[in-house]
Amino acid sequence: MDFRLTDDQKALKAGVRELLTGRFDRDALRAAVDSPGLDRALWRELGAAGFFALRLPEEAGGVGLGLPEAVLVFEEAGRVLLPGPLVATHLAAGTVDGAAEGEAVVTAADGAFVEWLEAADVVLGDVEGAVPVRSVDPLTPLHRLPVGAHPYPPPRTSSWPEATLLTAAEQVGSAARTTETAVSYARTRQQFGQPIGAFQAVKHLCAQMLVRTEVARAAVYAAAVTGDPVEIAGAKLLADEAAVDCARDCLQVHGGMGFTWEADVHLHLKRAWVRAERGLSKAQAAEVEAAAL
Template identity: 65%
Template sequence: MDFQLTEDQRALRDGTRELLAGRFGRDRLRAAVDDPALDRAGWRELAAAGFFALRLPEPDGGVGLGLPEVVLVFEEAGRALLPGPLAACELLAGVVDGVATGERIVALADAATDPLLWEHPADCDTLILLGDPQGADPVHQGRESGAYRSAADDLVCAPFASVDPLTPLARITDIAHPVPLSLDAPRLRREAALLTAAQQLGSASRTVEMAVAYAGEREQFGAPIGSFQAIKHLCAQMLVRAEIARSAVYAAAVTGGDLDVTGAKLLADAAAVRNARDCLQVHGGMGFTWEADVHLHLKRAWLRAERWGGAAEAEEALAAGLIT
């Protein structure tokens, strides 16, 4: 069995990278830091390129691809630090009208988490809440397990500071009129975790490139710092982390298994966070400045690592899987 990317998959990956470089380059990234409101016109451009309809059937206006191809696209989105509820819009394009075309923006939240957070509250039109009868939060306590749909105007929220300047957050304290939906909540949780892991993988890979590039340019004692053994080892460790995470994420995209996705998310989170920290270390004092992009990767990695299954939860699930 050949696990290498096909020619079409490589073309999809390269085309996505080229699209994002043209539509969301560094200038747009820094502009988004100053004003995190989503660019609706840019969002519709992504939709027109099929970004949110990758798995919709072709007769329904979709691209008709599979989960492995979606993972490749989301890896590139993570590499570019593309903001917005990307996973939610991809997963719910066939559920909420207008999402596939970019006319509407939908968010996805898990009621099992506390605090219950809503990403990009000022930009989203609809929230899909995955309920959990075991949760203690008053938002979902006593409700059946499943999914609920709510319009943005029916949500009561409180301010919540986000570590990532590109991802505004609000804490949901009440939902006025939730509408039950017949959705596979476990599948949505699993695939949201996988697509988040793919974004983490993209960030981890990008920080490797940033560290290597800077190490080749910055000189000390008349030589590039990349020629120093300590820097070589740091960059090599970064690459190993990213490639291990890549294998796990790609495998989980093929198998779709719960434990495979859990392991992939755990490895991708660790690679994204640790690689961003090591990239900052390679940059030295320059890495701590606001003008450098290193801190944006680190903050995004911190945020994503706590979404759709943190490290402690993943480790418990994997340990239980080894016992049973």
């Protein structure tokens, strides 16, 4: 069997990257950090581009593609740290009015937290008693749900594998971006008269980042084809590890510069921490794997 991307899938991936690079570049990212809030105009542009209606049938006004294509799109969103409840709105397309077109922002109670509660037009699940908490990620506002108010699984139980897989795809995109960032920095940063990428320790870090990213990407792509919940749980474990550890290694490659607010590395690390608790957490994914074994 040939598991390489088709020409149409490559074109979709390239088109989404071009859209997001042009509409949410680094300047837009830093502006969003400085002035947090959901960009409604961008949300509608995503809707017009078919981001949310990607998997709706064409007769229902959608694009008519499948889960593998959605994974490619969400991977690109993860690369640029696109903010907002993307997964919840995507899953609500076709069932919540305005979600497919980007006119409605949809969020959902997930485990102990709900993202973007105050910005959402529609909230899925019981969020009564939710209180705002300081989020480690400046681009992901969080509310904590009361203990026992809404235990896992999320309200749309039948959609948890899809929500988990799309989150894993975002993690893969972030891991790929931090890997590329580390390699680029290692090629240009000079120390002792040569690029730091010439030093064995830095080479090993970058090589490990690439391996983590490619293994996680293969697992996510495979799970998108099979749709198997156990494979999705395994893919989420690998993607979370790749996103968090690659961000940490990228920070290490940058040295002291990586710890500054001006560097973007910390934004990838913080978003990876938040995503790791979305859908299936590490403990929950491990339980799914263990039960299958």
